[in-house]
Amino acid sequence: MAIDLDNRFECMAHCLTLCSGSEPIGLLIPSTSTVPGLPSEATVSGALSQALANVSGSLQFNVSSKNTNCDEGTALNEAFGIKDSVQSFIGPVCEKAIRSIAMMAALWNKPVVTWTPIKEDADSFPTLIATLGTYEDIARNIATLLQCQGWKTIGIIHANTEIHRQMAVTTKSVLQDDDVTVKRVLPTNMTGDSMKSTLSSIKALVRIIVVLVPEMFLETFLTAVTSEGMNDGSYVFIHWKFSPALNQSSGLSVPHPKNTLQSLLQIGPFTVSQSSYDQFTSHNSLSQPASEFYAYLYDAVILYxxxxxxxxxxxxxxxxxxxxxxxxxxxxxxxxxNSFATRAYRVSHYQQGNFSVVYELSSDQCVKTPTPMEWIGAGPPQDTPKCGFTGSSCKDNDDANERGAIIAGACIGGLLSVAAFILAFYLYRKMRFEKELMGMLWKVNENEIKLRNKQAAPKQQAGPHPTKKLVRMETRGTLGFGSSCSLDKNFLFAPIGNYKGSVVAVKSLQRRSIRLTRDVLRDLKTLRELHHDNLNQFVGANLEPENCYVLTMYCPKGSLQDILENDDIKLDWMFKMSFALDLARGMEFLHKSSLRSHGNLKSSNCVIDSRWVLKLTDYGAITTHPEEPTQEVGEHEFYTGLFWTAPELLRLQKIPRKGTQKGDVYSFGIILQEIFLRTTPYYFNVVSSPKEIIMRVRNHEVPPYRPHIPDDSNVPDKAVFLMRCCWHEHSESRPDFHSIRKRLIDINSGRKINIMDNMIQMLEAYSNNLEQLVTERTEELALEKQKTDRLLYNMLPPLVAEQLKRGESVQPECYDEVSIFFSDIVGFTTIANQSEPLQVVDLLNDLYTTFDEIIARHDVYKVETIGDAYMCVSGLPRRNGKKHSGEIANMALDLLNGVTNFKIRHLPGSKLQLRIGLHTGGCAAGVVGTAMPRYCLFGDTVNMASRMESTGKALHIHISAGMNSALKDLGWGFMTMERGIIDVKGKGLQKTYWLIGKTGYSKPLPQTMISLQEKWRQSQDTGRPCSPTESHISDRDHSDSMYGRAFRKTSIAISFLHSLSRDAQNSDSRSVSELSVQDLHLSCESLKDKRPSPVTLSPVQRSQSVGESKIRPMINNLTKNRKSRPELKSKSSTDSSSDESKDSDQSNSSKETPKKFAIPKIEIS
Structure with a gap:
């Protein structure tokens, strides 16, 4: 397998070059480590070479190794550099770098194999493979050992490295979760003095110490333990060892006392002996000893x-x-x-001259091995000494007994104190209750009630219950005061007033007087203390004889009965379910309160507040029920008021004032029928008499007589079933309000059915929709603005456009140096005559689109196009120093190249010929006009550039002398050739040049340009300058052009003047002043067939001219009908005539010109 190494890893190259592979992986590892023993290139190189040699023969790796320096930024930089050339990453070894690389590798979809510990929260990285495990797993194994020994108080000493520091932090957190007290966490350097200082600081605080230091510094630590005298069996040191080798005492470089070794417990894999491990790590061919993570890198590569x-x-x-x-x-x-490797760890202890495994650990249990543990003394040390760390905890038994007696006495005294406090608190509560009960806080002072809209109430019928003092009332019916029964004539007019800043409804009671018994006082106190969203708040009462009334909060929407009977109010299913659920909530709360029941539940006693929340009213101790029809309450109204009364209560001689809970459920079922069908009770029944309906309900009919629900009512079956359950004949079969509330929620499929909540949700949805629409419209507006800006920037320079957008006036600006480009299409008129108008438009659009693409590559600004004319400028509006001439010249060459390859769609056989003129100079620029404003250039430079174009040739780039100098000064390698001296309209004779190319310019140019380039190269080779390629003055007498004709006439006139001078010498009879134009015309006729020789014109002083006042008008008349009037000033010093012309001119002047007569200066316009 071949390993591609960075030049900083030359020390690893030898062990890795023997490999050649096809699976590319990236190894991210520090080249060196400041702490010996920690993972680095110098301490694990042998493990990598061994692993690569031992992978499957059919699999080969190509390793690209990068130095990370244990730095997060460096690791990311190296990973970005090789991410496209590797399939996976091994490493890095530091926590922050691991997390950063794992995060990026998840985006790149590449595995990351790490062989050092990592935090458990790294499981969020889907491509991470942690072959060593987590810090939490290490801490849990330590916690298992502590739990196995019963140690609850410890201290931690850790090396000041990233890995050991993170181990200490995680171990402390895990142990504290297991109720282990970590008194101190101290860092230490890897020196004997530092370790002694750390042990000295901690030995007076703990007995059990977790030691987290590299393995190679363990002996230094044990030496410090011996020096501090902490090897007497009172202390235990738990060392975490990453190396899988089981220590042997013979392998220690420094001999330690037995007591010191017996104070040490080591936790690690312990899979091999020290000798085998030493042989395994001997392959590490580099200078530093093998790291204790050596085997983990080997296993990581094999696992991968x-x-x-x-x-x-x-x-x-x-x-x-x-x-x-x-x-x-x-x-x-x-x-x-998941992504984390788990392995079994073991605990080793010094036994019989060597270290042996005494425990097998997992994260939640420890298993004792058969090997007995030999402790110093009788057994393992305690985490806290019996007498404390300073011995001050030990006292005599007498002191302990005395202390016990004191504690017992204190406990008994405390219990008595608590009992006394409870009794006192109970008596205080009882006294306060009695005081509040007798204080009648509910009592209302009628002088504090301010009634609204003072008007006389209707005269009361003669009866036993006059309301003498409440004579000014507002007539609002049940809509104004829902707590009164809408069917009671005495309650149809409920006054509304203000009481202590609140709007209240005043209900008069039908009782002449009320006896304030203890039960009544308790109920009134309870009414005042009841608070619920679905209970109408009881404000107070006045129970004076002959003037009894109750105050409740005013609900402006009226009663539920009024809402249901008002056809103008549209109620959808959500409103109906909201009313039913509010009613169930209120009744559930009322049944759980000390009132226990309502007793008079009906739709007229359910009021609606301004937020469309249903509230219960007319409940409590002082509610009134008519027991029989009276003169004020007729029979019809009396029996109608019993529609909501349960049948078991109708059968009693006297209906209980407070009713029953099951009777309230029956009333609720009748109200559900009103809400869902939006009709009065029993509306669809055949029997129409309220008295007959009540009689049939009271009788035990089978089936029971109940309101009829039509089949086409559109009421859900679950709602119909709930109504029938509520008005069940047997009260025990009726559900309670807790079950009713759950069933109502189930009927609505679990959705929220609070009106205000649903209104808020609708408003929120509407608001969110508006916000989304605003966002979309804003994005569209921004997009359109970008389009408008792009269009504006194509019409005007961006800087100028921004000023106009801000409403600022654009001030004209002068530019010292700019370069201007003009071009024209030669023969455009002919092409236009051969084309349709739309074809002309397509032609120009194709051409100028090509031009626009070309100029976009240069620092130039397109000024305008008029027909087939094209104008650009460089150096404005953004100044570019001296580069403007080079930019405009490069663009001109590119445009010629573009025209060479341009195809006319409707005339594929025709070629466009572009004529280009360039000039450099100063100009002014500004915006002209307000309607369709234009950015225009002003100054003589513009005219000169236009003249360069008009006097140029097809497929040539004609430049002025100033442009030629600017290109030479720029030094960009432009090739120019002198054209010669030409007459420029408005400028006189001007020396101009051709721009024929540029050194290194490889794009194809027209053949005319190539020919000029060859001529230029020949001149460069011979060392002789190029002769002018063309002169409008040379051969002017042979030309049929406008200029040739003018010069022929001038020659004739001059010949005439020569003959005139000879006559003046020979004869005085005819003065020059008497010459007429007719004589000149005759002379012209006689000489018109002759070809006059070119004449050299010399300047003459005005005082020497003879007859100049007559000659000038005559000469001017020769060209008075010319449309174009070029001004030509001929001077001997500037003439560019041919050599032959010069010789001829000299000979003629010597023979014919007299000494005392000179030819006058002639100006032809």
């Missing part, structure tokens, strides 16, 4: 090979396949619980 065979490296089946692994290795027999 089993996992690969079973799992085919599919992490999704990791836990399932781990359960199938049954492996016995150097560290014992290993099984897996």
């Amino acid at each position: 090979s089993h996992f690969v065979v079973l799992n085919n490296t599919n992490p999704l089946q990791l836990h399932q396949n781990l359960q199938r692994i049954n492996y016995t290795g150097w560290t014992g027999h290993i099984r897996f619980n």
Whole structure:
């Protein structure tokens, strides 16, 4: 198997290069460790090579090893570097690094095999395999040993390393959960002095000490124990040993007293002897001794090979396949619980000159081996000395007896005190109850009642119960005061008032006076103390003779009877179930209270508050029931009021004032019929007389006479069954209200049926829906805003667009240096004539889309397109230093390349020819207009760039001298060639250049550009500069262009002037001032067929010119009808005529020009 090692791991290369494999794994491990014995590359390299050599012959690993330095960040960085090239990871060895790698490996779907302890909460990482186990498993084995020996008070000493520090923290937590007191947890360095100091600090506090230090420092610790005198049999040191080797006293490098060794208990796998283990670890070929984790790395690699065979490296089946692994290795027999390996641990003790196993441990039990334990003294030491750690706990027996007597006396005195306190508290409660009972806190002062809407009440009929003082009332019927019986004429007008800031209903009682017996006082006190959401609060009462009334809280919705009879109120099933459940809750509470029952339950005694919650009223000691029809209560109303009375109560001579609980259940069944059918009781029965109905209910009819429920009532069968159970003939068969409430919930399928809760849920759902809609609309708005911004940024520069969006005015800005690009399509008119309008649009769209894609790769800004013209600029609006000329030149070359490959869809055989002009200079830029604003450039640089394009050639890049200088100064390797001096409209004669390419530019260019490049290279090879490729002044007299014609006429005029000067010398009869234009025209006619030689024009002082005022208008008339009027200034120093022309000009001037006469300066416009 081949192992790909980092250069920092050269020491491992020799032991791993013998392998070559196909299963790539990553090994994450520190190269070295600052604490000897802890896992690192230098202490476990032999284990890795041995494991790789012993895996199945059909399986090979390719190991890529990385140094983590036991650092979380380094480990993550190394893992990210190799995650795509490995199938799994082995390591790292530090807790934080393990958790981070396991988290990322779960995302990468790669197994992580760790061979050091880890916390149990790491089971959330689905691809983690912990072959050593957890810190909690180690702590539970220690706890098992302590429990086996009965030790409950301990101390912990641990090495100051990450692994041992975490072991100490976890052990303390687990032991405290097992009611073991951990008095002190002390760290120690791996030096003898530090260990002595730590033992000195802890020996006065505990006798049982758990020692968590690396195995190679155990002898240093035992030496410190001997030095501190803690080997007298009073102390026990429990050392956790990771190595599977069972110690031999002969193997200790330093001899220790027997007493010291007998004070030591070691916990570990102990699967092999020390000699066998030493032979196993001798393969570690590096400088440091083998770590005590050496065997765990070996077993981890072998276990992973089993996992690969079973799992085919599919992490999704990791836990399932781990359960199938049954492996016995150097560290014992290993099984897996989820991701964590479990193994059996043993306890060794020094016996008869050697260490022997005395206990077999698991996480919950310990098994004693046949080997007897030899302790110093009579047996194992106690965790707490009999007389304490300082001996101060031991006292004489007399003192103990005296203390016992004192304790007994104190206990007896305490019991008597408690009894006296209970008795006093009982008497106090009784006295306070009597005081409250006789204090009549329920009594109302009628002067504190302020009635609403003062108006006279209807005159009372002559009767025995006048209400003398309550004469101003508000007539609201039962809707205003639901606690009064709607069927009682005396109670139809219930006054409403304010009492101590609360709105109350005032109910007059039909009794002339009420005798305040102890039972009545107790009931009134109970009424005042009852509080429940479904009970209408009793406020108080006034029981003065001739003026008895009761105050209850006002419920504005009226009674349940009023709600059911009001057709304007729509009640769905949820409302009905809510009313029924509220009624059941209120009755359940009332039956459990000291009142025990209602006694007058009917729909008119159920009121509805403003939150649509049903509340019970008219219950308690002072409720009244008419015993027989009277003049005020007719027979019809009297018997109608008995519809809710149970049949067993109707059969009594006198109905009990408080009724019975089963009678309340019957009344509840009648109210259910009202609620579910929304009709009065017995509405669907054939008998219509209330008296006859009551008589039939009272009689023992078979079947019993009850309200009829139509088959088409749409009432659920469970609700009908509940009603019939409630009005069962035998009261014992009726359910209680606890069962009724559960049945109502079951009828509604367990859903909440509180009206307010459901309204709140509806509002919450509506609110959530609104929030979701707002979120969606906000996202859509943001998306549309992005689209709008993108469109705006395509129309205007982003900086300018942002200013306009903020409502700011865009100030014009001057730029010192920019480079401007103009292009045009040569022959576009011809192509347009051959195309349909839509085909022209498609052509330009395809072309400019190609251009836009190209300019996006350069630091340029597209200014505008007009027809077939295209304009770009670099250096604004974002300044880019001196790079603007190079950016615009690169773009121009790329555009020529793009045109070369461009295909016209409807004219596949035609090729587009692009003419390009470039110039560099300063300009101003700003936004023009408010409707469809445009970002425009202003200045002479724009005009010059446009002239470069218009005077250029197809498939050429025409640049100005300034642009050429900027490209040379930039030094990007652009190749330019002088074109020559041309006349530029508005600029005069200008030397211009061709941009023909760039060094290293590999994209194909037109053949014209390639030809110019070859010519340029030839000039570079010969060392001679290129001659101008073209001059508008050269051969101007042979040209048929606008300029050629103008120059031919100029030559004729000059020839005429030569002849004129000769005549002036020979004759004085005709002055130059008398020359006419006609003479000039005649001269032109005579010379028009001749080809005049090129003439060199010389400047002449104004004072030497003869007849200039006449000659200039004549010359100007030669071109007055020209649409284009180029201005040409000819100077001998700037002419670029051919050599032949120059020679001819010199000869003519020497022969024909007189000494005292010079040709005047001529300007043709």
